[in-house]
Amino acid sequence: MINKLNKSYWENRYVNNQIGWNIGYASTPLKTYIDQIKDKSLKILIPGAGNSYEAEYLWCHGFKNIYVLDLAHQPLDNFIIRLPNFPKNQLINADFFEYENSFDLIFEQTFFCALNPNLRTQYVDQMHQLLKPKGKLVGLFFNFELTEEGPPFGGSVFEYNSLFKHQFKMNVLEPSINSIKERQGKELFFIFEKKS
Template sequence: MNKFDKAFWEELYKTNDTGWNIGYISTPIKEYIDQLHSKELKILIPGAGNSYEAEYLWKKGFKNLFVLDIAEQPLLNLKNRIPDFPDNQLLLQDFFQVNDKFDLIIEQTFFCALNPSMREDYVTKMSEIIDQKGKLIGLLFDFPLDTKGPPFGGSKDDYLKRFAPYFKINTLERSYNSIKPREDKELFFIFEKNYHN
């Protein structure tokens, strides 16, 4: 049984117990977005939370953008900040129930929030919903696996072992431009879907 269910996350947002919420887009993801050219990319941000990444993308003209969370409150928070964000692109659902394809998926504190027993399911689901030549990019925590999370940690070796069968590892390295509280604790990555998966 996964205790990190809808009720768990709704309660955290209701009580404002969201210590991971930095209140703005993280620098490594902002810099990645800044070099994107095609505004037509179909983008998903799963486990998005308050999703300052989505707000940044939207204001830069990326309109084929979908934001997913199992808890309703963070989606409402985003809608309050961007009233014209389409309701049908706010996905209140379990990530593992997604049945669509995307060109780009942005990972920001979602993987590390899942119970580690779900990591293999995460990787296979990502490989299913990323289109050919699509990319999964973002940040993964780099500190010892913690049983008291979320967030749970992880290591570069473990990520390589899990993702390499499904993705071409373009980049997986220490993030040089993390925000101060996460300095030396994050790996920035760009994984490209393997053509045979």
């Protein structure tokens, strides 16, 4: 299974509406964090964005420098139906690992857990590359035993610490207190800052 997580796999999941992770709105922990951001000019990336309700929430709350990236085209089409005025050049249909740009803030929401676990070190390297100095990676990780039965694949505080500690200052990594009901007790909220 984990070797088949390619573009056509994800396109088929969206076309066939096999998107059990899709909650239909911005997740509460990220919405709460977004509500505290004062600088609406920040350049923000949401990779592996799917239908990207977080990007919609940001856009509707005055953030205009948002980039939405997904390997599959269907969720980007779904997004533009909801937000027809969103700049098309800020919708990126590309492989995250080949994408080049730089951002102040990157949101992680069910992307890391959907990747083949063999790509986790490469994920950390690419996040570090995409962030500006002192840029932040903010989001949610699943907190349950790593499994081959994913996606989603799990992980632990120990694993996240060992993956990120060399390239990021780990400001927050703790159980999420406001996860949606279905994910309560299974999510960690984090704020990591790029080390120079």
